[in-house]
Amino acid sequence: MTNNNIGQMEPWFDTSEEQAVAAYLKSGGWITEFKITEELEKVIAGYLDVKYCVMTTNGTVSLILALLALDIQAGDEVLVPNLTMIATPNAAALLKIKPVLVDIEKDTLCMDLQKAREAITSKTKAIIYVALNGRSGDMNALLEFAKKNRLLLIEDAAQAFGSCHNGKYLGTFGNIGSFSFSTQKVISTGQGGALVTNNRKFYKKLKKLKDFGRIKGGIDTHNTWGWNFKFTDLQAVIGIEQMKKLPTRLKRKKEIYQRYKHALEHISNIEFIDTNLADISPWFIDIYVKNPDRLCAYLGKQHIGTRRIYPPLSKQKIYRDSWRDKKFPISVRYSHQGIWLPSSAALSNREIDTVIAAIKKFYFQND
Ligand SMILES: *Cc1c(COP(=O)(O)O)cnc(C)c1O
Numbered sequence: 001m002t003n004n005n006i007g008q009m010e011p012w013f014d015t016s017e018e019q020a021v022a023a024y025l026k027s028g029g030w031i032t033e034f035k036i037t038e039e040l041e042k043v044i045a046g047y048l049d050v051k052y053c054v055m056t057t058n059g060t061v062s063l064i065l066a067l068l069a070l071d072i073q074a075g076d077e078v079l080v081p082n083l084t085m086i087a088t089p090n091a092a093a094l095l096k097i098k099p100v101l102v103d104i105e106k107d108t109l110c111m112d113l114q115k116a117r118e119a120i121t122s123k124t125k126a127i128i129y130v131a132l133n134g135r136s137g138d139m140n141a142l143l144e145f146a147k148k149n150r151l152l153l154i155e156d157a158a159q160a161f162g163s164c165h166n167g168k169y170l171g172t173f174g175n176i177g178s179f180s181f182s183t184q185k186v187i188s189t190g191q192g193g194a195l196v197t198n199n200r201k202f203y204k205k206l207k208k209l210k211d212f213g214r215i216k217g218g219i220d221t222h223n224t225w226g227w228n229f230k231f232t233d234l235q236a237v238i239g240i241e242q243m244k245k246l247p248t249r250l251k252r253k254k255e256i257y258q259r260y261k262h263a264l265e266h267i268s269n270i271e272f273i274d275t276n277l278a279d280i281s282p283w284f285i286d287i288y289v290k291n292p293d294r295l296c297a298y299l300g301k302q303h304i305g306t307r308r309i310y311p312p313l314s315k316q317k318i319y320r321d322s323w324r325d326k327k328f329p330i331s332v333r334y335s336h337q338g339i340w341l342p343s344s345a346a347l348s349n350r351e352i353d354t355v356i357a358a359i360k361k362f363y364f365q366n367d
Helices: 015-026 035-048 061-069 087-094 113-119 139-148 200-209 233-264 292-301 317-323 329-337 349-366
Strands: 052-056 077-081 098-102 124-130 152-156 176-180 193-197 214-216 219-222 285-288 338-341
Touching: 015 233, 035 052, 035 193, 035 233, 052 061, 052 200, 061 087, 061 152, 061 176, 061 193, 061 200, 077 087, 087 098, 087 124, 098 113, 098 317, 113 139, 124 139, 139 152, 193 200, 233 285, 233 349, 292 338, 292 349, 329 338
Parallel strands: 077 098, 077 124, 124 152, 152 176
Antiparallel strands: 052 193, 176 193, 214 219, 285 338
16 A cells, blocks of 8 residues: 555455456457356355355345245345344335344344344244354354244345355355345455355246346246346456455455454453354454544544444334334444454555554553
């Protein structure tokens, strides 16, 4: 970097994407979804060790497609954690499916199954389980919970591409897993989403849903509903290059997390969530502090970018009226205290140490 700005997150594309895109354009490709998208789908399915992958426009649309493929209907309810990106509940809301907010557990910041049980009604059809920042609870307990309560399981693993539970990739436990490749995510195609499943029926449905319900590509016979949620080969070219970089990025994210944690965890004002780095590559570096706005402002003055973690859904304008009477103590607390520190996989150790030094200084001065 040529200036002293350290962004909270930076996109990371280089000559390999540049050359691949140039070569693709020269080849006379049609840009729209075709063979290269198929190739990317195979690469992703192979990486995650699942049977099927379907690319789509983004990680919000992928959730909508998952709900449609699982035949969840208007008026049905789905369980959603109260601390997540707004796309998770909004995907359901677009289909007039009611997102039922559930508090999180403090050890993982993911949905609390005890609370989930209390939220089930006769209308509950599915869980959208969010692996927030690459972490998850016990996925086998979650599967058992879903089975026992006859709920379908969608994994919103948008922040967990490449993270695991006991060595098995998140996104591959449920009926359908959903990923995002927006610029913020671990790897990116600018916009982009992927769905994965081992179920052939769901796979076939997803393919039709995203291509006008055509019985086959290029044939204008439609025997089911469908729309256009296709990807593009131009993005797939970038995706294939990004997939080659995924292992080093995941490794680097772990190193960065470890470096911050090692330097800061002894400061009593700062809380880290216990993170098993053998399985988890945190998407962002998240810390929890009592005075997040002051710390962010202090770092901002030194050109260090931070971002506050999401407000709880129950306090967002579009949801708060419906949830006014319910308490979500854990998500409210962690949302209130959460900060995302500079987290780009492209950060140098020197940059990380600059951030660490600034945080230490903040707490020294204010003690
Ligand atoms: C980013 C994200 C999404 C939405 O993905 P887009 O590709 O931006 O639409 C959904 N859920 C979670 C948890 C996310 O982090």
